[in-house]
Amino acid sequence: MLGSKTQSRSARKPFSIDWADFLEGDTITESSWSISPDGLNKQDESLTGAKATVWLSGGQSGARYVVTNQITTAGGITDERSFEISIS
Numbered sequence: 001m002l003g004s005k006t007q008s009r010s011a012r013k014p015f016s017i018d019w020a021d022f023l024e025g026d027t028i029t030e031s032s033w034s035i036s037p038d039g040l041n042k043q044d045e046s047l048t049g050a051k052a053t054v055w056l057s058g059g060q061s062g063a064r065y066v067v068t069n070q071i072t073t074a075g076g077i078t079d080e081r082s083f084e085i086s087i088s
Contacts, residue, residue, distance in 0.1 A: 004084040012043060012057040017069045017081050020050040030072040040065040059087035
């Protein structure tokens with residue numbers, strides 16, 4: 001897990017994972033985001049080079065969510081990284 005972050009229930013913010021060190025010359029061909037448990041809203045997502053970004057909003061005050069980014073590279077490698085979001 002990459003750590004934890006805090007967001008207010010009324011905020012809409014971007015969160016990113018930079019995969020540059022992991023890729024070692026490979027490139028990301030697919031990126032997808034998942035959130036567990038349900039309740040935190042995924043507004044938008046993007047992939048720019050080695051940086052995957054998701055925009056999040058909502059959630060239940062006091063709740064914690066695990067946000068996971070899964071990638072696939074041109075070389076066929078699949079990996080995922082997660083972080084926790086606490087809603088204030």
